[in-house]
Amino acid sequence: MKLLIKDVTIVTMLDDDQPFRGDILIEDDKIKEISSHVQEQADKVIQGNGKVAMPGLINAHQHTPMSLLKGFSDDLKLMDWLDKKMLPAENNMTPEDIYWGCKLSMAEMIKSGTTAFADMYVHMNEIAQAIDEVGMRASLTRGLVFFEDDKGRRMREAMELIDRWHGAAEGRITTMFGPHAPYTCPPEPLKEVIRLAEDKKLPIHIHLAETKEEIVKIRDKYNQTPTEYLYNLGLFEKSHVLLAHAVHLTRKDISYLVGMRGGVAHNPVSNLKLGCGIAPIVEMLNRGINVGLGTDGAGSATTLDMFEEIKTATWLQKLDYGDPTQVPAKKAIQLATKNSATLLNIDKEVGTLEVGKKADLILIDINKPHLMPHHNIESLIAYSVNGGDVDTTIVNGKVLMENRQLLTMDEEELLQQAAVRAKRIVEGI
Secondary structure (H helix, E strand, O other): OOOEEEEEEOOOOOOOOEEEEEEEEOOOEEEEEEOOOOOOOOOEEEEEOOEEEEOOOEEEEEOOHHHHOOOOOEEEOOOHHHHHHHHHHHHHHHHHHHHHHHHHHHHHHHHHOOOEEEEEEEEHHOOOOOHHHHHHEEEEEEEEOOOOOOOHHHHHHHHHHHHHHOOOOOOOOOEEEEEEOOOOOOHHHHOOOOHHHOOOOOOEEEEEOOOOHHHHHHHHHHHHHHHHHHHHHHHHHHHHHEEEOOOOOOHHHHHHHOEEEEEEEEHHHHHHHOOOOOOOOOOHOOOOOEEEEEEOOOHHHOOOHHHHHHHHHHHHHHHOOOOOOOOOOOHHHHHHHHHHHOOOOOOOOOOOOOOEEEOOOEEEEEOHHOOOOOOOOOHHHHOOHHHHHHEEEEEEEEEEOOOOOOOOOHHHHHHHHHHHHHHHHOOOO
């Protein structure tokens, strides 16, 4: 199968490239040619005039089933949000709810230009099945907490996910180990997870320093910061690590992350909405630490539109530093593309538009009043585009949305399922 995108403005996200007009030829699941004019014939042609082609956005930290809890617990302090609303509602969710919640998130992500995401939750078989059917790319983790002795159930489920789904769905699904956070993972089980990850050569996805309360908990228990706690257990030395949030880091904490494989998934919208704080991503980037972008779950962020994360990430740093030169437009977009691909450990396959890479890309309709004129395409993408401007979404060479129409799921059925299930989940809470 050959797909040709003709006469489109191409934004590769490579450091030295500028936007240019040309054609993109996709053969099967890969980009075969990018040039000013492709001569080869194709089975399907998409006219790209008035559109921008760019790498699909990569959501580096998500909890997809929480889309069913969107808008259910807003304007609450974090612990009230979690204890009084989120946890009781999540306890009411069935495996089928989780399947449909994941599909609801994927519909929103596809329609707003996201092609890949990192997910941490429970009942991961249902999530993997939904991803297999819909056609997105994902890195999956079974969240692991060690509050009580569960006779090894969570760890067995984590291993089953890895054994069954790593490399599945035409290679679109990869897996990580998912210890939840320093405050839910004591040293011994966390050291065992680090050992297993090293043995399996798999990354680790873990929350870090999202709130001030976490800092106090770890200080009281271990006389360390959460980052020191992980560093002293050998996490950064032995593993490729995806650190979600990393809001409350000291300069010494940041020094522990220098040289690590992986990096930090910055979630600016969720962190702002819950009043958690502003992550020091400029200092991390200046120290050579990779920083990508995620939304967190829709239960906190309310939106899964990664263009909102791009805007928020750059505006926050400009405000925090009082310096409009911080995190310029191209860098802000790279956070959500090539940098996030590095976090998911899939940067050899996606994150930039290059010949030989997987065909994960989106087309943005820029022929709109709020996107005119076209002085600087990268500035428009970073500061003006929103998810509703995405016209076409392609993953692994397969068109998942064209002309804003979802092609791999029944949107009407999805909305009906989501409404009924969400109502039942929150009743009585």
